[in-house]
Amino acid sequence: MSKFLKLTASVILFGAIATTGANAQDADAGKKVFRKCAACHAVGKGAKNKVGPELNELIGRVAGSLEDYKYSKAMTAVGEEGLVWNNDTLTEYLTKPRGFIKGTKMAFGGLKKDAEIENVIAYLATYSASAEQAAAEPEEMAEPAETADATSGQAPAGLAADAVIPDHGNYHLGRVALPEEITAWDIDVRPDGAGLPVGKGTVADGGVIYDESCAVCHGVFGEGEGRWPVLSGGFDTLTADRPEKTIGSYWPFASTIFDYVNRAMPFGNARSLSADETYAVTAYLLYLNDIVTDESFELSNETFSDIKLPNEENFYPDDRLEEPNFAKGTEPCMQNCGDRPAEIVMRARVLDVTPDNDEEGGAGGID
Amino acid sequence: MSQQPTKDKRFVSSRRSFLQGGLTAAGGAAAAAALGTGAAFAAGTPDPAITDIKDWNQYSGAGVDAAPYGMPSPFESHVVRRDVPWLTADPVSSINFTPLHELDGIITPNGLCFERHHSGVAEVDPAEHRLMINGLVDKPLVFTMQDLMRFPRENKVYFLECAANSGMEWRGAQLNGCQFTHGMIHNVMYTGVRLRTLLEEAGVKPSAKWLLAEGADASGMGRSIPIEKALDDCLVAFKMNGEALRPEQGYPVRLCVPGWEGNMWVKWLRRLEVGDKPWHLREETSKYTDLMPDGRARRFTWAMDVKSVITNPSPQAPITHGRGHTVITGVAWSGHGAIKRVDVSIDGGRNWQTARIDGPSLSRSMHRFYYEFDWNGSPLYLQSRAIDEQGYVQPTKNALRAARGENSIYHNNGIQTWYIKANGEAENVEVS
Numbered sequence: 001m002s003k004f005l006k007l008t009a010s011v012i013l014f015g016a017i018a019t020t021g022a023n024a025q026d027a028d029a030g031k032k033v034f035r036k037c038a039a040c041h042a043v044g045k046g047a048k049n050k051v052g053p054e055l056n057e058l059i060g061r062v063a064g065s066l067e068d069y070k071y072s073k074a075m076t077a078v079g080e081e082g083l084v085w086n087n088d089t090l091t092e093y094l095t096k097p098r099g100f101i102k103g104t105k106m107a108f109g110g111l112k113k114d115a116e117i118e119n120v121i122a123y124l125a126t127y128s129a130s131a132e133q134a135a136a137e138p139e140e141m142a143e144p145a146e147t148a149d150a151t152s153g154q155a156p157a158g159l160a161a162d163a164v165i166p167d168h169g170n171y172h173l174g175r176v177a178l179p180e181e182i183t184a185w186d187i188d189v190r191p192d193g194a195g196l197p198v199g200k201g202t203v204a205d206g207g208v209i210y211d212e213s214c215a216v217c218h219g220v221f222g223e224g225e226g227r228w229p230v231l232s233g234g235f236d237t238l239t240a241d242r243p244e245k246t247i248g249s250y251w252p253f254a255s256t257i258f259d260y261v262n263r264a265m266p267f268g269n270a271r272s273l274s275a276d277e278t279y280a281v282t283a284y285l286l287y288l289n290d291i292v293t294d295e296s297f298e299l300s301n302e303t304f305s306d307i308k309l310p311n312e313e314n315f316y317p318d319d320r321l322e323e324p325n326f327a328k329g330t331e332p333c334m335q336n337c338g339d340r341p342a343e344i345v346m347r348a349r350v351l352d353v354t355p356d357n358d359e360e361g362g363a364g365g366i367d
Numbered sequence: 368m369s370q371q372p373t374k375d376k377r378f379v380s381s382r383r384s385f386l387q388g389g390l391t392a393a394g395g396a397a398a399a400a401a402l403g404t405g406a407a408f409a410a411g412t413p414d415p416a417i418t419d420i421k422d423w424n425q426y427s428g429a430g431v432d433a434a435p436y437g438m439p440s441p442f443e444s445h446v447v448r449r450d451v452p453w454l455t456a457d458p459v460s461s462i463n464f465t466p467l468h469e470l471d472g473i474i475t476p477n478g479l480c481f482e483r484h485h486s487g488v489a490e491v492d493p494a495e496h497r498l499m500i501n502g503l504v505d506k507p508l509v510f511t512m513q514d515l516m517r518f519p520r521e522n523k524v525y526f527l528e529c530a531a532n533s534g535m536e537w538r539g540a541q542l543n544g545c546q547f548t549h550g551m552i553h554n555v556m557y558t559g560v561r562l563r564t565l566l567e568e569a570g571v572k573p574s575a576k577w578l579l580a581e582g583a584d585a586s587g588m589g590r591s592i593p594i595e596k597a598l599d600d601c602l603v604a605f606k607m608n609g610e611a612l613r614p615e616q617g618y619p620v621r622l623c624v625p626g627w628e629g630n631m632w633v634k635w636l637r638r639l640e641v642g643d644k645p646w647h648l649r650e651e652t653s654k655y656t657d658l659m660p661d662g663r664a665r666r667f668t669w670a671m672d673v674k675s676v677i678t679n680p681s682p683q684a685p686i687t688h689g690r691g692h693t694v695i696t697g698v699a700w701s702g703h704g705a706i707k708r709v710d711v712s713i714d715g716g717r718n719w720q721t722a723r724i725d726g727p728s729l730s731r732s733m734h735r736f737y738y739e740f741d742w743n744g745s746p747l748y749l750q751s752r753a754i755d756e757q758g759y760v761q762p763t764k765n766a767l768r769a770a771r772g773e774n775s776i777y778h779n780n781g782i783q784t785w786y787i788k789a790n791g792e793a794e795n796v797e798v799s
Contacts, residue, residue: 035487039459050457168506169568173514177499177507185499185638188579188589190646217456227456238662243774245653250664253647260649263587264486268459270585315656318668320778323770325762332752332760334710334719340799342715342748344786346539348682348795 026115030123033116039268040108040216043127051216051225052106059128061085063101074103090121107216109272189259193305196258200300201280203287207295209277210284213266222246222288232288238311248289252315254307258282443469448481451547454535459487460586462529464550467676467698468684473524473554473726473733477608480553482615483529485586489635493619496583498565498603502641505570512619515605518560518568523602523625524732526700528552528671530628530655530777536764537773540784540795543682548783548795552700554733557623559604562597566641571598575641579648580622583637590631591645592624596669600625603636626702626731627669628777630655660772673761674780675699675709675736675753686791690744695722699734701755708754711738715748715784715798716763722751730756747787748798764797 034043040051047054053069064071064079071079078101083089092100094117096110111117157163165172189195211220219225222232234244243249247257262278264270273281283299286292291309292299299307320326439446450463465481482488493512501507529551535541542548566578571594578597582588592601602623605612612618617634624631630650645651645667657665677697680686686693699706705728710719722736736751753761764781786796 032490038487039457168508169570170564171518171568173517173568174508174510177501177509181499181509182501182507185581186501186640187587188581188640188646188648190642190644192644194644227453229456238658238664239660243658243662245658247653250653250658252652256647256649256652259646260653263589264585264649267457267486268585270486270587314663315652315666316663318665318670320665320668320670320672325766325770326759328758330758330760332710332719332754337717337719338799342717342798344748344796345799346797347786348540348543 026119026122027126028123029115030119030121033111033120034123036111036269037108037120040106043124055124056127057129058085058090058124059087060130063089072103072105074101075105087121090124091117094120105216107213107266108269187259187262189255189262191253191255193255193301196255196301196304197275198301199275199279200298200303201276201278201283202298203280203283203292203295205277206280206282206284206287209273209281213269213273214281217267222285231285235290238314246289247285248291248310250311251309252312254282254286254291254304254309257285258304261285445469446479448479448550449546451542460485462531462551464546465553466546466683467550467552467678468545468681470678471696471735473698473735474608475553475555475733477555477610477613477616480527480555480607480613480616481529481551483551483629484584484615485588486584488615489582489584490614491583491619491635496619496635496637498620498636499638500565500569500641501638502579503572503575503643504566504641505572508569510565512605515560515565515603515620518564520558520560521602522556522558523623524554524556524727524729525602525623525625526552526554526671526731526733527623527629527632528674528700528702530630530668530671533779533781533783534776536781537768537776537779540797543795545676545678545681545783546683549676551629552733554698554700555607556609557602557604558606558609559602559620559623562601562603562622562639563599565603566597566639569641571641574643577642577645579638579640579642579646580631580633580636581638581640582617582633583635588630588633588650589646589648590633590650591648592631594641596624596627624669626671626704628655628671631669655777657771657775657777659775665775668778671700671702672778672780673699673701673703673706673753673755673759675706675751675761676783677711677749677751677785680749680787680791680793681785682793682795685793686742686787689791690742693740693742695738695740695749697722697736697751699724699736699751699753700732701753701757701759702731703759704756705730705732706734706753707756707758709734709736710752710754711736712750712752713740713747716750716752716782719752744789746789747785748796749785749787749793750782752782 037052037055041053041055042048042050043055043058047056049066049069053066053071061084062079063083063085064075064077094111097104097106097108099110111120166175168174168176187195217225217228218231219228222230224230230244230246232246232248234246234249237244237249251257258278261281262271262273266272279299283292283297286299286307287295287297291307446466446469448463448465450458450461455461462483463481465475465479470476470479496512498510498515499507500510532551533548536548575594578592578594580590580592602625603620604623605620607613607616612621617636620636621634622632622636651666655668657668659665675697677695678684679694679696695711697709699709706724709722709724711722712719720738720740722738724734724736726735728734761780761782764779767779767781784796784798786794788794
């Protein structure tokens with residue numbers, strides 16, 4: 001019997017009881033945990049597949065079995081072997097996705113705390129009819145605000161006269177920030193390299209991280225899956241009818257790559273890469289954009305200043321005010337303007353403004 | 368008041384001719400009924416809205432605590448923010464739009480203010496929120512929310528417009544509804560502390576030239592702001608329209624950068640760093656730079672230019688009452704100050720009438736304008752054109768295209784045209 005079948009069998013005996021308990025206690029906390037999944041998964045009424053499959057009716061679902069979602073070969077295979085999602089199998093999968101199912105394309109490192117796993121499963125179970133039936137008496141979800149306290153202030157901390165007044169500033173408010181606190185938050189990086197942490201990483205290292213954590217959305221070559229952002233290519237398109245603005249074709253500074261990946265990526269799991277990993281993946285993005293060409297190139301706080309992006313020179317300060325339409329104080333025409341009556345030259349192309357198809361619509365995107 | 372007759376034929380039908388029209392042939396009465404114009408009067412039968420006793424005339428309604436936090440009437444349930452799903456890859460980094468056609472006056476209700484997040488709505492516990500000031504200051508400081516509320520406060524009404532508002536319209540008329548073409552804006556009264564007051568508490572060093580504002584959300588939203596602006600009118604706000612900021616508007620504290628593009632109004636504000644150079648972060652390089660036809664790009668295009676739009680009628684709000692006395696209304700705003708004047712044209716910009724501005728006229732706040740006239744039922748090309756106190760005039764879309772091409776995405780403040788058909792429907796068009 002495979003390890004999956006064993007897990008599936010055990011839940012027939014214990015799973016229902018375990019689910020019941022968790023369901024009653026922790027679904028609310030699980031809703032918060034689910035934010036770590038929400039970049040890729042939807043659950044609830046009308047949930048659709050995103051990067052990952054929708055998770056309605058998950059408890060009792062055979063792994064990899066949604067017909068309208070394209071799973072990895074690995075996920076389909078374990079489903080065929082008999083893996084069914086329940087408390088135990090989900091616990092294993094969410095602890096270490098790639099440890100449990102080698103080759104799953106879920107680019108997620110796993111949940112670290114047992115409580116988080118229990119809670120997120122309890123939350124998902126509230127969207128699974130099978131789990132709800134198993135629950136003897138499904139309790140109502142806790143009301144968020146029981147009876148709200150009529151006062152919002154904290155209790156006074158002691159005698160007002162004992163408060164310590166700092167000597168800085170005009171109002172003597174706030175306190176001095178500690179160096180460790182500034183280090184924890186001050187992560188920004190400037191084009192001149194100010195703010196770069198000590199660290200290093202090669203193009204080759206970055207490729208491994210990129211394939212693991214970025215390619216699901218941004219595509220193996222940075223070409224962008226579906227409507228997720230394109231990160232490479234687009235050279236010589238800036239004057240074209242449909243310009244493609246990427247790191248290589250448009251961005252002025254390499255520091256922006258490091259800064260942005262460090263603060264915001266991977267989407268839905270920001271701040272999870274180490275400094276070395278961020279150098280490596282930045283190096284890899286430079287490589288995908290032909291800015292560096294050698295796979296053994298190592299980017300570090302020392303080599304960073306060697307990197308120049310080709311489009312740097314093509315940015316200039318706002319000069320809108322020099323356009324003719326900013327001429328001040330010109331009294332606009334009020335009567336008999338234009339030589340012929342107005343005629344329609346263009347009509348709205350998108351007549352139904354709430355399209356529910358997946359078509360790429362619209363000429364100009366928003367950013 | 369502003370029923371001034373003009374040379375234009377379509378203005379000619381007077382109140383008298385309307386009454387005559389209403390009293391003529393039986394067919395006319397039926398048509399009036401269908402259009403809802405004085406329906407009961409025209410049909411000659413008593414109006415059941417008057418003669419019937421309604422439930423609400425007879426039975427007591429809900430008691431005081433039925434809704435501890437009140438909600439709009441269920442009859443207003445269609446008045447909501449809406450999105451256009453195909454615009455972005457994921458709702459966590461996306462946008463929705465304010466229903467401008469359902470609003471009046473100048474204030475946007477909190478629940479209808481459009482949303483734009485780059486990594487979803489951060490759910491911040493105010494007790495665990497801190498605002499740090501570091502960099503080129505005498506003393507780096509940390510404030511709690513309670514600390515912030517002990518500084519002198521001020522109340523200001525400002526519009527916040529996304530630089531990409533109307534950005535879908537560069538290549539021509541695209542979306543049918545001012546909610547979608549112009550709804551990335553809201554106008555709110557903020558309560559907060561001057562950014563200057565906080566910076567002076569830390570002591571700004573003479574070498575300071577720039578300020579980085581950074582959010583606590585998972586996108587770590589960050590923008591560089593020149594120190595002159597930071598020390599001028601920026602506000603660190605914790606209340607909107609009298610109550611705490613909504614989570615989607617940056618609860619518990621956000622930055623207000625009056626007159627400048629919405630992306631700079633960092634939500635969930637947690638850090639201000641004073642520096643001597645700009646940071647060139649992603650939102651001021653990859654995004655929010657304006658690509659010109661020659662392939663070069665403008666950067667630091669912060670100010671929002673003078674702009675207006677007619678909100679009613681518009682594609683989501685057609686004229687349903689038929690010809691006769693008609694109220695045209697809309698909003699106007701400018702990042703360069705107050706609005707001095709709004710003109711309205713019903714013939715696609717050939718002749719203009721000055722509209723009436725009503726309500727508060729405040730610098731860098733929305734203004735409400737009205738233009739009332741007798742509509743004779745023939746098709747209209749409605750336009751509005753705003754002029755601000757600096758003398759800047761809202762340009763045509765074609766003038767903008769001539770200067771910038773069609774790929775600059777941001778800062779499209781061109782004149783909008785609604786085509787009003789003979790049946791009162793409205794469509795987004797562009798005219799010659």
